Amino acid sequence: MSVTPRFYILHGDDSISRQAALAKMRAAMGEDVALNCSEFDGRETPVPDVLAAAKSLPFLADKRLVIARGLISHITRKGAGQAGKRATKRLIDELANLPEFARLVLVENELLSDKNAVLTAARESGTGYIGAFKAPQDLTGWIMQRARAEYGAEISPGAAGAIAAVVNEDLLRADSELHKVVCYVDGEREIGEEDVAALTPYVPEANIFEMVDALANGDGERALQLIYQSLHDRPKDPGFNLYGMIVRQFRLLVMAKDHLDAGGSSQAQSMGQALGVHRFVAGKLATQSRAFTLEQLERILKHLQRFDQDMKTGRIEPRLALDLLVSSLARQ
Numbered sequence: 001m002s003v004t005p006r007f008y009i010l011h012g013d014d015s016i017s018r019q020a021a022l023a024k025m026r027a028a029m030g031e032d033v034a035l036n037c038s039e040f041d042g043r044e045t046p047v048p049d050v051l052a053a054a055k056s057l058p059f060l061a062d063k064r065l066v067i068a069r070g071l072i073s074h075i076t077r078k079g080a081g082q083a084g085k086r087a088t089k090r091l092i093d094e095l096a097n098l099p100e101f102a103r104l105v106l107v108e109n110e111l112l113s114d115k116n117a118v119l120t121a122a123r124e125s126g127t128g129y130i131g132a133f134k135a136p137q138d139l140t141g142w143i144m145q146r147a148r149a150e151y152g153a154e155i156s157p158g159a160a161g162a163i164a165a166v167v168n169e170d171l172l173r174a175d176s177e178l179h180k181v182v183c184y185v186d187g188e189r190e191i192g193e194e195d196v197a198a199l200t201p202y203v204p205e206a207n208i209f210e211m212v213d214a215l216a217n218g219d220g221e222r223a224l225q226l227i228y229q230s231l232h233d234r235p236k237d238p239g240f241n242l243y244g245m246i247v248r249q250f251r252l253l254v255m256a257k258d259h260l261d262a263g264g265s266s267q268a269q270s271m272g273q274a275l276g277v278h279r280f281v282a283g284k285l286a287t288q289s290r291a292f293t294l295e296q297l298e299r300i301l302k303h304l305q306r307f308d309q310d311m312k313t314g315r316i317e318p319r320l321a322l323d324l325l326v327s328s329l330a331r332q
Contacts, residue, residue: 007129011130025105039068040067141160243322252281
């Protein structure tokens with residue numbers, strides 16, 4: 001006969017699955033959750049206080065739920081000193097002796113090391129539950145799968161990749177951005193990259209990519225339209241931030257060109273690792289870099305550096321610099 005665990009360790013950077021597991025535990029409490037659930041920030045609440053809450057008799061119920069976030073990583077961190085060692089020992093000693101009504105849940109935002117003292121002791125005791133929630137390596141694929149499974153929606157790989165590029169591996173934010181575009185499209189069609197651009201912070205970066213495409217095709221007029229649109233969308237930016245994004249884009253293109261010329265793979269994942277960018281961005285860079293020679297890109301960077309110096313010394317306004325930049329680059 002299996003014994004219901006009295007303590008739970010939920011750790012890992014898959015915040016969606018981790019939160020779902022926690023929500024399931026709350027739901028299992030039923031109507032008793034309001035009076036018999038306590039939550040603590042483990043970085044601020046001492047171990048004895050958390051344990052005291054877990055041992056407190058439930059009010060008109062058969063169990064008490066106590067949630068402590070970040071407690072394990074806090075007391076076992078480097079630099080915790082003797083106080084951390086004492087707190088760790090106290091927690092380990094008490095976990096196996098919690099009362100039957102206790103449901104102590106220790107939540108960690110990152111995966112704990114297999115050598116973590118609390119995790120090791122919990123595994124050896126066999127009286128608790130350990131749930132490891134690891135974030136998916138393919139965030140674009142995860143977004144496409146979640147759109148289908150959770151929202152009954154279809155999203156193109158490009159649109160899913162655009163969301164992935166914006167959220168920087170944050171699953172909760174990825175789900176939030178996905179939910180916005182799902183509601184926006186409302187099942188009328190497949191979610192496309194243009195829908196993501198309409199609703200997320202992806203817009204400025206998307207415009208930069210498209211502007212570079214326009215410059216590669218010698219379409220200075222379209223490049224200027226995109227610059228003006230970006231400035232309109234960022235009214236507090238006189239042009240410095242947008243100029244910085246353009247500089248960054250061409251530096252990345254030089255790096256991408258160097259990577260390819262040195263025999264590096266053009267696959268998005270490989271290039272993303274080499275350049276330190278999301279693979280969706282890397283895929284765009286791989287495509288765009290083929291439109292330029294390395295000499296052209298290096299010449300463009302010199303233009304950028306010259307205009308940057310002129311702006312910083314007050315010799316030219318940012319918007320005029322952007323106009324002159326596009327005019328000169330369109331003739332490359």
